Amino acid sequence: MTKQALESLPIAVIGGGPVGLAAAAHLVARGMPIKVYEAGDVVGANLRDWGHVRVFTPWRYCVDPAATKLLERQGWHLPEPDIFPTGGEIVTNYLEPLASTPELLGVIETGARVVAISRLGLDKVVSRGREEKPFVLSIKTATGSRRDLARAVIDASGTWTNPNPLGASGLSANGEAEFGDRIAYGIPDVVGRHRNIYAGRTTLVVGAGHSAANALLDLTRLAETELTTKAIWATRSTNLIRIYGGGDADQLPARGELGAETRELVESGRVPLVSGFAILGLREEGGRIIVEGETAEGPKTIGPVDRIIAATGQRPDLSMTRELRLDLDPWLESTKALGPLIDPNEHSCGSVPPHGHRELAHVEQGFYTVGIKSYGRAPTFLLLTGYEQVRSIAAALAGDLAAADNVELVLPETGVCTTTFSVEGSETAGCCGGPAPSSVDACCVADAVAKDEGKSGCGCGVAA
Template sequence: MAMQNDLPIAVIGAGPVGLAAAVHLIARGLPVKLYEAGSGVAANLRDWGHVRVFTPWRYCVDHTAGTLLERHGWRMPDPEAFPTADELVAHYLEPLASLPEVSPAIETSARVVAISRWGADKVRGQQRDIRPFMLVVETANGIRRDSARAVIDASGTWRTPNPLGAGGIAAAGEADFADRIAYGIPDILGRDRALYAGRTTLVAGSGHSAANALLDLARLADAEPRTAFIWAVRGTDLVRIYGGGDADQLPARGELGADVRDLAESGRVRLVTGFATVAISERDGRLIVEGQGEEGVLQLGPVDRIIAATGQRPDLSLTRELRLDLDPWLESVKALGPLIDPNQHSCGDVPPHGHRELAHPEPGFYTVGIKSYGRAPTFLLLTGYEQVRSVAAAIAGDMAAADAVQLVLPETGVCTVPAGRASQGCCGGPAPAAIDACCVADADAKAAGKSGCGCVGKMEAAE
């Protein structure tokens, strides 16, 4: 055990949350090894660097990381300005990673492909907690095996997008036409402009990525009149993407939803709801997307390209030999599943949670960041920063700090549950006329300086 305590804590993923985890561990005097699969830090953010985030700078910077940067003369950009992902990397994450306290801990172009215990697969339980972790690391020089005392998985989900197929597996023909399908948020107005200008694109998805793609296509169509686009979503209720408008405490998020609603209602985009993609085929060099619609089998197209803004899922192959406790359908950490399940509610709020909720039956292993949410959407950096603060304190043995979890997230202005489920009201009180009344009551309480219980807490009670 003494030898194991001399080993570093491994952090997987040098994005905003992974870097924050490293900073918190370093601040506590713990040895850290931070692995990044990309050639530079925050490789996932660079993929959608052209997108402006809907959280202002004051919500994008971890407090401890910001304090360390300020000691070296760094100053936060305008706290109320909204950075693009590229600006977040250039003005925060790259300066943070280059600090002399942080830089020696980072290894880029180092992909962790598997994690286990030295000499023990997940079946073997004897003395498991005193065996170091073994990380299989893939680099340009080959494969090696590293040891770690504890592991914080902040690898995210960006590299494992959900397929177009509505059943959770690739649609028939999806692999065959992969060169004409973009997953995520392509740079429609920039580097990818030639792929979309003057062509017809199908956008599949009902989240913020889809909204950004649709609005960019609309701007492109203003300059390139032959540009056209179709919007297909599996659901029929678009409240999550349209958002809470002026009631959203993140105005840019509310504005994004309002803009895409205006676009849909303008008739400039053909909106097809209740569409479940089944197959993709080709006709005269263009794509036909077949699915099950509200009135039976439906074909969309022909189109030239497809944008699959269908969300992401965690890569579970990485941790196959570890003992994890996951929500059975979200694949999030199990404790968070009932609180963030999009089948049950649409609030962006989540109760404070830390090391206890993020731990697993595998001692010393934690899932943090957006990967802790599994397949659920609407993760905010503030959540990840508080997660890793708590986890770092727990690894350091400071349980008082680890358990003192505080998290106040901006409300979305949207708070819904399925019809018939609001049997109780705010925080378990009498049932209101609508569950939105709970959000109003909570907002009023907070405005008066009182403690509210958060939309998710109220919806949990209502269930």
């Protein structure tokens, strides 16, 4: 294929969430042909799963500048900048109108899942001439399969549909698949559309992040009217600083209140807590679930319970890129260059330095992973970071390296990310300081605060 023919191909954007559509907007602004593939039937499919959750970030931080320009040409106005939307409101009032703009309407395909990416005529072993070959994307739709060509690929597919398992080792616990119909991964709508599943039952919530906190608070609210509803909380960690937070010192007041309310549930005895609990297996007893595991004191069981909410976070699905040459951080599964900058053992959500196309590039020239997936297993992602990522990459693909390298982003050092205080005699620094993310952590995907009748949630960018 000639260079001219290669450059005439579209740039493939995988994912129709906030960061994927922002990438499309930046590329369109630079006059580049694009094609957006969204696996769901509608844009923002991942956000719709947690559409009932109100984010910690006000509207002014939930939108991308290039996307806003496209919308404003159609008479769109930003909702009240200081109001905090739900995930569903972000979809309805931002993503859907953005996808309907004349510039994007004809280039977005929904119900199109990218299952594999390679180079045309070459597997990953062949080195010679790779950059001269277009990318080939294997697409699965409701009507069959096909293959499309692309000049470059931006993977903004996120991690939402690939949850971490219950097993403490990173593997599924024994029996986890067997009881899959009684396990909810993520943030179920306990007081809304999923109410009948949890009302009058005992639910074990697993995880030490803000998703777990929201689930616990919703279950206790449900118990106010459904009196036999009960919740039990289990965490692998014994240090709950990430979830209890900085209280009044937190620069995100609702997040601080969320932590304080969760702490009160435990200290009042309303929710039993089993900390330092490593889940090993599940078994059935009398039609209910017994959870087997270990603590520092030895073997322990929890139960019987009727349901389990696994607020254990997500991880990137790397199967799609098996035939590409990726240079990944060995434990975070981010790009190798990005790994040291986002390592949660070293960085909080506000201390991640600005980064752009160079840190996000792989050995496979022309392929980029952006959004929360670019962070691999690190929970320190902010939505604003994703917007700056795709701005830089769009500039690089357009050949404007000066703009691409001019990465400027000031991230907040919020109260909980910088405060240190003792929990169970242990001192730590920051909500994002834990080595193993245990939930879609609101602290690490938002930089302002939301409040709605005491309900706080995961932040903008959770499903980017």
